[in-house]
Amino acid sequence: MSEYDLEVENLVRDFAAFRAVDHVNFKVEKGSFFSILGPSGCGKTTLLRMIAGFLEPNAGDIRIRNESVLGVPPNLRPVNLIFQHLSLFPMMDVKENISFGLKRRKIPQSTIDKQVDSILERVGLPEYGQKKINQLSGGQKQRVAIARALVLEPSILLLDEPLGALDLKLREQMKIELKKLQQQVGTTFVYITHDQSEALVMSDQVAVMDKGAFEQIDTPKNLYAHPKTGFVANFIGENNSFDATVSSSDPFRVKINSDMEFNARAMTGLSTGAECQLYIRPESIVINPLQNEPMNKFSVTVKNVLFDGANTKLLATIGDTGQEIMAALPQDKRFDHIQPGERLNVGVYDDACTCF
Amino acid sequence: MPYAGRLTLYFFLTPVLLWLFLLIVIPHIDLFVISMQVENDDGDMVWSLLNYQAFFEEKIYWMTFVRTALYAILTTLLTFIITFPVAFYITKVLSIKYSGFFTILLLVPFWVSELVRIYGWMILLRESGVFNHFLLQLGLIDVPIEMLYNDISMVMGLVYTSMLFMVVPLISSLEGLDDSLIEAAYDLGASKPVIFAKIVIPYILPGITSGSIVVFMLTLGNYLTPNLMGGKNSLWFTEQIYNEFIASFNWNQGAAFGFLLLVLSTFIIWLGLKLTRQNLSRALS
Amino acid sequence: MKMTGIITAAALAVTSVSVSAETLKLLTWKGYAPKALVEKFEKQTGIDVEVTYSNNEEMIAKLRATRGSGFDLAQPSQDRISSVQAKYNIYQPMDYSKIKTDQIIASMLTAVKNNTNVKGKSYAAPFCYGTSGLVVNTKAAPDAKDYDALMDTNYKGRISYRLKRPTLIAMAFAKGDDPFAKYSDVDAYTELMEGVGEDLIASKHLVKNYWANGDALLELMRNGEVNVAMAWDNGGWKLHEQNPDIDFVAPTSGALGWIDTFAIPAKAKNVEGAYKWINFMLEPENAAYFTNQEKYGTASNGANEFLEPKIKANFERSFSKADIDNIKWYPPVPAKLESIEGKILDKVKAAN
Numbered sequence A: 001m002s003e004y005d006l007e008v009e010n011l012v013r014d015f016a017a018f019r020a021v022d023h024v025n026f027k028v029e030k031g032s033f034f035s036i037l038g039p040s041g042c043g044k045t046t047l048l049r050m051i052a053g054f055l056e057p058n059a060g061d062i063r064i065r066n067e068s069v070l071g072v073p074p075n076l077r078p079v080n081l082i083f084q085h086l087s088l089f090p091m092m093d094v095k096e097n098i099s100f101g102l103k104r105r106k107i108p109q110s111t112i113d114k115q116v117d118s119i120l121e122r123v124g125l126p127e128y129g130q131k132k133i134n135q136l137s138g139g140q141k142q143r144v145a146i147a148r149a150l151v152l153e154p155s156i157l158l159l160d161e162p163l164g165a166l167d168l169k170l171r172e173q174m175k176i177e178l179k180k181l182q183q184q185v186g187t188t189f190v191y192i193t194h195d196q197s198e199a200l201v202m203s204d205q206v207a208v209m210d211k212g213a214f215e216q217i218d219t220p221k222n223l224y225a226h227p228k229t230g231f232v233a234n235f236i237g238e239n240n241s242f243d244a245t246v247s248s249s250d251p252f253r254v255k256i257n258s259d260m261e262f263n264a265r266a267m268t269g270l271s272t273g274a275e276c277q278l279y280i281r282p283e284s285i286v287i288n289p290l291q292n293e294p295m296n297k298f299s300v301t302v303k304n305v306l307f308d309g310a311n312t313k314l315l316a317t318i319g320d321t322g323q324e325i326m327a328a329l330p331q332d333k334r335f336d337h338i339q340p341g342e343r344l345n346v347g348v349y350d351d352a353c354t355c356f
Numbered sequence B: 001m002p003y004a005g006r007l008t009l010y011f012f013l014t015p016v017l018l019w020l021f022l023l024i025v026i027p028h029i030d031l032f033v034i035s036m037q038v039e040n041d042d043g044d045m046v047w048s049l050l051n052y053q054a055f056f057e058e059k060i061y062w063m064t065f066v067r068t069a070l071y072a073i074l075t076t077l078l079t080f081i082i083t084f085p086v087a088f089y090i091t092k093v094l095s096i097k098y099s100g101f102f103t104i105l106l107l108v109p110f111w112v113s114e115l116v117r118i119y120g121w122m123i124l125l126r127e128s129g130v131f132n133h134f135l136l137q138l139g140l141i142d143v144p145i146e147m148l149y150n151d152i153s154m155v156m157g158l159v160y161t162s163m164l165f166m167v168v169p170l171i172s173s174l175e176g177l178d179d180s181l182i183e184a185a186y187d188l189g190a191s192k193p194v195i196f197a198k199i200v201i202p203y204i205l206p207g208i209t210s211g212s213i214v215v216f217m218l219t220l221g222n223y224l225t226p227n228l229m230g231g232k233n234s235l236w237f238t239e240q241i242y243n244e245f246i247a248s249f250n251w252n253q254g255a256a257f258g259f260l261l262l263v264l265s266t267f268i269i270w271l272g273l274k275l276t277r278q279n280l281s282r283a284l285s
Numbered sequence C: 001m002k003m004t005g006i007i008t009a010a011a012l013a014v015t016s017v018s019v020s021a022e023t024l025k026l027l028t029w030k031g032y033a034p035k036a037l038v039e040k041f042e043k044q045t046g047i048d049v050e051v052t053y054s055n056n057e058e059m060i061a062k063l064r065a066t067r068g069s070g071f072d073l074a075q076p077s078q079d080r081i082s083s084v085q086a087k088y089n090i091y092q093p094m095d096y097s098k099i100k101t102d103q104i105i106a107s108m109l110t111a112v113k114n115n116t117n118v119k120g121k122s123y124a125a126p127f128c129y130g131t132s133g134l135v136v137n138t139k140a141a142p143d144a145k146d147y148d149a150l151m152d153t154n155y156k157g158r159i160s161y162r163l164k165r166p167t168l169i170a171m172a173f174a175k176g177d178d179p180f181a182k183y184s185d186v187d188a189y190t191e192l193m194e195g196v197g198e199d200l201i202a203s204k205h206l207v208k209n210y211w212a213n214g215d216a217l218l219e220l221m222r223n224g225e226v227n228v229a230m231a232w233d234n235g236g237w238k239l240h241e242q243n244p245d246i247d248f249v250a251p252t253s254g255a256l257g258w259i260d261t262f263a264i265p266a267k268a269k270n271v272e273g274a275y276k277w278i279n280f281m282l283e284p285e286n287a288a289y290f291t292n293q294e295k296y297g298t299a300s301n302g303a304n305e306f307l308e309p310k311i312k313a314n315f316e317r318s319f320s321k322a323d324i325d326n327i328k329w330y331p332p333v334p335a336k337l338e339s340i341e342g343k344i345l346d347k348v349k350a351a352n
């Protein structure tokens, strides 16, 4: 017995000449929360629909609990899908929606009633059984959709950007609730989204997808700290990126203009003279660093303070070059004096400068 | 300000009410009044319920109505059975690029008059017609068969005439049905017949209802098709009304039949809505 | 340039409308207003003729609905005038002084005057006459001599007739009875016709269809889909020209003779035009043109010399001297009979 609920091997899917999913490989551990994160149009839905059975792959294999499900129609696969737009049945009430799948299994009505009540309880909607779908709020619809799928106790629950239609506040709240729910029921979740915060907050593992292929599969923390490709570095979290040239390989140093040189970390084999991208996260930039701290130091001219509460940022230009850089501005009164036009000394540790 | 609003409301309402009153209410009152009179032996008109009594007492009259109504119901059912797959195919299977084209194609036969369409069918079906010619040529039959002048050919003609009025509401309600609802049901373990019965049909029920009402009423009120394509036994209720007015000069009896047609067909529709737990305003919205 | 063109066209249209303001609205049978004659009349008189095709029942219903307005001239059969006029008053008395009566066969004019007399006034002038009888494909149905051929199992599926009152009357004659004699006795007439209705129902399975449109019937006979039909003599003669096997047969129990007339609706607008049309249509040359074309007999006195020889041949082929003497001319229909017949006809149609 493998401990994987889902294994995907070399999966390929073409639409005519266009390759939407390109040799994708991954395994999802039993009971884990697995996210697939990627920009719009990168092939997430296509991948998910193949797992659910609505699309046949052109090549590759999908195994659920060790059994290949190729050729098995969606109604016979032990997975359920929460659709991007939820797709609750408008002509049925909440209870009828949730019991729809159970009824197909010819379960006695009394058992169905019990199961529906208990799942409604679990998603926090007791007494909502008789409500019509159009009487529910967005978040309630969300929960009904999840209840409708979970009540069937699928091996895997597939979710296609289920929070996409909600407003920001509700989305933050549902993120946490979803994660809690998943831990409670212990069902394996495969969750797709283009919102990195959703993926990072909820997931045990995240796969970053671009142009139909997976760039990196890792824990949220590792993706953030150790991106393996430039795309991941750029896509996860915020990043300043600069065109750079390798000026020496030991110690590794890069130049972003004639008189700005950084000690940095090479993430791929880069030799002297090679062109590369230098990434510096806003939150790794230290304002007014200590004199004797070993780090890359340079001065910037403040252009603007972008106030956003805990997320407030500083937009500045490096030296006299006019190249823009963003730095996090901690809101602890220390830097309240900073005004546009002011010159600041900043520093960044060598480790926080990554090159691809 | 509210006063001015009222005024515009009346301004726009007046033509509608006038239209309703002059073209619908008054003729029906007239019809009703005529139907409540009979001619006595002196040739004078007197008030009487005899015309209505005649309908229920003369087997031939109410039997003709029953026959007409049953055939209208059958036609409605068949029209639905035939047009549903077409509507489904156009909206859910064909790509959008072609669905418009096919919808237009469905409408083309209705650019000519009903009479022309029926003569077209007669040319195809008659004993010396096109179908028989081909069947003979192919050696499938030795003597031509008469395909016209029976109830089957009549129902076929009625269905053909009615198709448009069913397919249009079906297409428009199917267009409103999001494909993902079908997929969601499929994903939740439903087989195709279950999806059809539990998702598709309930969703488009208002469309089916409005299409069915229109087809039922048009079929019930049809005169040409039963008369031309129907067989020797195809006495249609409208033909009976026509005969009372035109051949027998008995306008009073004809008016009573006309009024009964209105009342009974309304009753049948009401019954149909009750049986399927529908309500009219939803179906027509 | 374009603009002036449009204006000129519009001006022309207006003037042409005002020139031909006088119209004659004619309510008649198919074939009774041949195109060539309409054009000739329009040229002679400057009156525009508008033709509406109809049959006896519809003519009466239309005029009854409008109380005799909407048309300037109608052409009902002579037997369908007096009772309808007595009851609904839809025609106006004919002013025979305005008709060139010397153009009309005298005996026929007298007969029509008598039959359309209501309270001392007459309402019609004869236009043409003909008979109803059998149209037979003599090769396929050599023994079809009388109306009972329409109930003959030998011709199963090849029989057609109209489900209208002439069929009932013909069948009554075929039974050896005389329905015209029973016109005045409603009970006896009802009994007779109910018997006929039962006969028709019993033999219904032999009928191919009940025809409603004369052209469609001729088409069926031409294609051999129908071999015995009850129809008007001219239809049989028209088919005879194309296929000598088909001909009109005067039934042994008597062809049914009818005379179609001119009658002026009570509220006709163009009464003068109506008289002009009557006189025009009865001019020997025009009447002969009509008869040559449509093969109906004409009431016009001098038309004979303009008739094609085959018209005469038709008549002589189908009618022996005895047949002519045996023609049953429709007497005026008393009121009430129509509704009795209507119910019987409905029963026949509905029966299985």
Ligand SMILES: Nc1ncnc2c1ncn2[C@@H]1O[C@H](COP(=O)(O)OP(=O)(O)OP(=O)(O)O)[C@@H](O)[C@H]1O
Pocket: A015, A018, A020, A038, A039, A040, A041, A042, A043, A044, A045, A046, A047, A194
């Ligand atoms: N049926 C199809 N035919 C042709 N191309 C398709 C089809 N479905 C998807 N594609 C293409 O495949 C690519 C991936 O589509 P997919 O729906 O998987 O994107 P996604 O990652 O889910 O995007 P989003 O986040 O916007 O939902 C897109 O470029 C899309 O245009």
Ligand SMILES: [Mg+2]
Pocket: A044, A045, A046, A084, A160
């Ligand atoms: Mg998607």
